[in-house]
Amino acid sequence: MNQFLYQKTGLWETEDGEIAGVTHLEHPDPTHPGYGEFFIERHPEYLNLLPEMVDFAEAELIDPNKNHLFIYVDPKNEPLLKLLSSRGFEPDTASQGIESEFDLINTNLPDEPHLPEGFQLQSMADENDLAQRCKAFGRGFNHPDPLEWPSLKSYEILQQAPDYRKEQDIVIKSPNGEYAAFSLIWHDAPNHLATLEPVGTQPEFRRMGLAREAVYEGMRRMSRKGVTRVVVSSDQAFYKAIGFVPCKFSYKMEKIIS
Numbered sequence: 594m595n596q597f598l599y600q601k602t603g604l605w606e607t608e609d610g611e612i613a614g615v616t617h618l619e620h621p622d623p624t625h626p627g628y629g630e631f632f633i634e635r636h637p638e639y640l641n642l643l644p645e646m647v648d649f650a651e652a653e654l655i656d657p658n659k660n661h662l663f664i665y666v667d668p669k670n671e672p673l674l675k676l677l678s679s680r681g682f683e684p685d686t687a688s689q690g691i692e693s694e695f696d697l698i699n700t701n702l703p704d705e706p707h708l709p710e711g712f713q714l715q716s717m718a719d720e721n722d723l724a725q726r727c728k729a730f731g732r733g734f735n736h737p738d739p740l741e742w743p744s745l746k747s748y749e750i751l752q753q754a755p756d757y758r759k760e761q762d763i764v765i766k767s768p769n770g771e772y773a774a775f776s777l778i779w780h781d782a783p784n785h786l787a788t789l790e791p792v793g794t795q796p797e798f799r800r801m802g803l804a805r806e807a808v809y810e811g812m813r814r815m816s817r818k819g820v821t822r823v824v825v826s827s828d829q830a831f832y833k834a835i836g837f838v839p840c841k842f843s844y845k846m847e848k849i850i851s
Contacts, residue, residue, distance in 0.1 A: 597621060602615065613639040629655060663847035666844065667842075682848045693832050726775070729795055733775065774806075774807050775794075805835050
């Protein structure tokens with residue numbers, strides 16, 4: 594992990610060295626339009642940490658260009674909502690965050706991929722072509738300019754994350770060798786849970802079912818590991834069409850720093 598991320602991540606531990614809470618950024622690039630968004634992740638038994646965790650966000654995670662700080666909060670999280678309100682955060686109920694879920698116990702997955710002729714399903718464990726992966730990532734999110742794609746170094750750093758596994762980083766390879774579509778899935782073994790992030794398709798390969806097949810393959814691999822549900826932070830029509838159901842809603846709390 595680079596030094597910037599170390600400085601921008603607040604970590605609280607118990608006396609036994611277990612993690613009790615984390616406050617961190619969503620986007621580690623200060624030039625990103627979403628910079629200033631943060632997360633608070635806290636063990637339920639450590640409610641007393643909340644003030645310190647918000648203190649850290651206010652001290653370290655403000656967007657210096659827009660002078661704001663924001664977080665999406667579950668409306669049922671009354672302690673956090675009350676604390677944020679007391680610190681000057683204002684609700685923006687028009688800006689919703691939605692999480693969708695795929696039930697691996699009660700929803701059937703196809704047994705094998707169904708791809709157009711000439712396309713191949715593989716993972717970064719089969720071929721760790723970082724240049725192709727970064728290109729697919731950038732163009733999959735509608736960034737045609739290579740300067741806006743992830744750097745090779747940034748993807749190397751991503752691959753060092755404790756929960757990253759190359760065999761869970763699925764790509765669909767086109768007949769001409771392009772990584773046409775991709776789906777990265779993260780395994781949370783203690784909770785029998787997996788998270789999709791990110792999923793995309795290069796523009797010229799869309800409407801071919803490639804991202805769907807990449808997602809399904811990642812979920813098949815998770816199912817074999819005992820995962821019971823897969824979540825994604827979206828309610829796009831794409832996810833609904835392949836079996837995801839919206840399950841969790843949150844809204845934006847924002848503070849403007851004068």
